[in-house]
Amino acid sequence: MVINDNFFMRLAIEEAWKYQGLTYPNPAVACTIVSKSGEILAIEAHHRAGEAHAEVNALKSAYYKLTKDKYILSLVSSLDIHTHLLSNHNNIFHNCTLYTTLEPCSHSGKTPSCAYLISDLGIKEVYVGSYDTNKVAENGNMILSKNNCVVYNEVMKNECDALLKPFNTWREKNFVFFKWAQRLNGTTDEGEITSQESRKNVHAMRDVCDLLVIGGNTVRVDRPTLDARLVNGKAPDILIVSREKEFDTSIPLFHVGNRKVFIQSDFSKLKEYKNIVIEGGSNMYELSREYVDMYLCYIAPKLGGNEVFKNNKDDFEILNIQKNTQDIIMWMRRKV
Amino acid sequence: MVINDNFFMRLAIEEAWKYQGLTYPNPAVACTIVSKSGEILAIEAHHRAGEAHAEVNALKSAYYKLTKDKYILSLVSSLDIHTHLLSNHNNIFHNCTLYTTLEPCSHSGKTPSCAYLISDLGIKEVYVGSYDTNKVAENGNMILSKNNCVVYNEVMKNECDALLKPFNTWREKNFVFFKWAQRLNGTTDEGEITSQESRKNVHAMRDVCDLLVIGGNTVRVDRPTLDARLVNGKAPDILIVSREKEFDTSIPLFHVGNRKVFIQSDFSKLKEYKNIVIEGGSNMYELSREYVDMYLCYIAPKLGGNEVFKNNKDDFEILNIQKNTQDIIMWMRRKV
DSSP: OOOSHHHHHHHHHHHHHTTTTTSTTSOOOEEEEEOTTSBEEEEEEOOSTTSOOHHHHHHHHHHHHHHOOGGGGGOOSHHHHHHHHHHHOTTTTTTOEEEEEEOOOOOOSSSOOHHHHHHHTTOOEEEEEEOOOOOOSSOHHHHHHHTTOEEEOOTTHHHHHHHHHHHHHHHHSOEEEEEEEEETTSBOOSSOOSOHHHHHHHHHHHHHOSEEEEEHHHHHHHOOOOSOGGGTOOOOEEEEEOSOOOOOTTSGGGGOTTOOEEEESSSGGGGGOSEEEEEOSHHHHHHHGGGOSEEEEEEESBOOOSOBOOOOOOBEEEEEEEEOSSOEEEEEEEOO | OOOSHHHHHHHHHHHHHTTTTTSTTSOOOEEEEEOTTSBEEEEEEOOSTTSOOHHHHHHHHHHHHHHOOGGGGGOOSHHHHHHHHHHHOTTTTTTOEEEEEEOOOOOOSSSOOHHHHHHHTTOOEEEEEEOOOOOOSSOHHHHHHHTTOEEEOOTTHHHHHHHHHHHHHHHHSOEEEEEEEEETTSBOOSSOOSOHHHHHHHHHHHHHOSEEEEEHHHHHHHOOOOSOGGGTOOOOEEEEEOSOOOOOTTSGGGGOSSOOEEEESSSGGGGGOSEEEEEOSHHHHHHHGGGOSEEEEEEESBOOOSOBOOOOOOBEEEEEEEEOSSOEEEEEEEOO
């Protein structure tokens, strides 16, 4: 195994994928910080919009590792972490190298931008995966360069671009991902398939989705709630795709507060939403195929069941695969 | 992400799994070496019986990283690497920490044992995952301790023990693994499913298997060769499990040199072999269930096919999952 810049970037990429689907409307980003002597000081991701950026989380961990100043661990808001770092860094980061999957942000709002923070801490070497194409007046790389930081661009760019795909899609239009859960042998029927941990992960994604699309048959058979209760999250609006418009309104999904439910025979509603999850089996897969940007498949390592995810001859590219305690979580792109 | 001893051990464990199935009759082992300042100097595995142990491969990489002495890169045999390290180390390893998934070997044969090598290089801290239960006169941990090395045992022991399972099984009896390849939707029919890279990996495993078990129906339909040609390897003997004993002898598997082919209606032949792969679909899965120690599943990220891996209600524990360029490679244990 070669321990080089790609190795450090790959650690960041893997960490970032753990939060894919959870950071809307922000991108999934992570950052590795390595000391002059080559020690990995931190590998941290951005977790959720409104919380600290990946670079800030990584600088916080690295600062603690270098100083053992526990006070910083009590800080949660990005502003507080920025302020503490800027007042107390004592140049400890001067010879560190920072690897970030995305060009550091240049926008100063409630907190200084990550690019200014990195510059102000005196970091002299930054490796960047993807460019931030959302350039305002100036961009992060330029801020770094102006402040005597050497920036190496396009490190594992393809892998970092794949990670950014949802974010870049939100900018152009909406982002639509199709999520399904199956057993190892492809079956999707007979009740709960994946672990509670996996279902919590799905609920955390629903919490940041504005629309959840489901098939009429699934609603009739499963009588689902389709909310984000496992993470005390916000329930998305629902689009039931069905030719038949009559439903038993005692089905729980109709009784979730602050939610709209649409019943339509097509997908035109998608245009009105930004971050959309389609959940279903192979029928919905087929129906929604032309609208989907990415696929998210949970595989429980089990055999059994009867109804197989069977249609189509599609090939996928696996963008990332992770394992939680029990199941596989896999993000994919359909090959064209 | 916490960067601690478990993190370094986990890097070794992941590296070792890449060679699972390829090291027979040796265990799959890997080793991480970290410098005093916390820099990862090497993460290396044992690749194949007869080649250098994981610790030796890691010390070789670490030595090169520290000295830039290119000569060591030209050395392949374990004896040559040992000799070069012992003559040229100049105490550069004194303050390094070594993480190994298995207690270092204590047996001095053609080369000094890894335990003596580590001691002689002056390494003062070793983290060990699993114990070597094959203790001869003295064991590796004891050699290290006697030489002023502090040994921390049982670091991620469960994960390291899972990695050792085939090795420990060979000692007791034979080791039997069931290998299948499927599409994402569980289908196993219609020609080649996985990539050339995955098939090469299978051939490399066949090369170190002494028996390959296959169903009569698969032989009749697929007319396979079942050798290790993609890696220029040795073809294993074949057991065709079939009630019907007549086969068209023009089927290629009958024409591979230095191979025995048995046709039997039961699995009694397994007792005469040590490292056994069973290949097949769900029929063979069902038939061989009571003989199998571990499962190896290749998943191609594709839909399509018709015949599904469908029987049983078995649950598995995923021991390791890796992705090569295209496919998923997953080792599992059936839950009882």
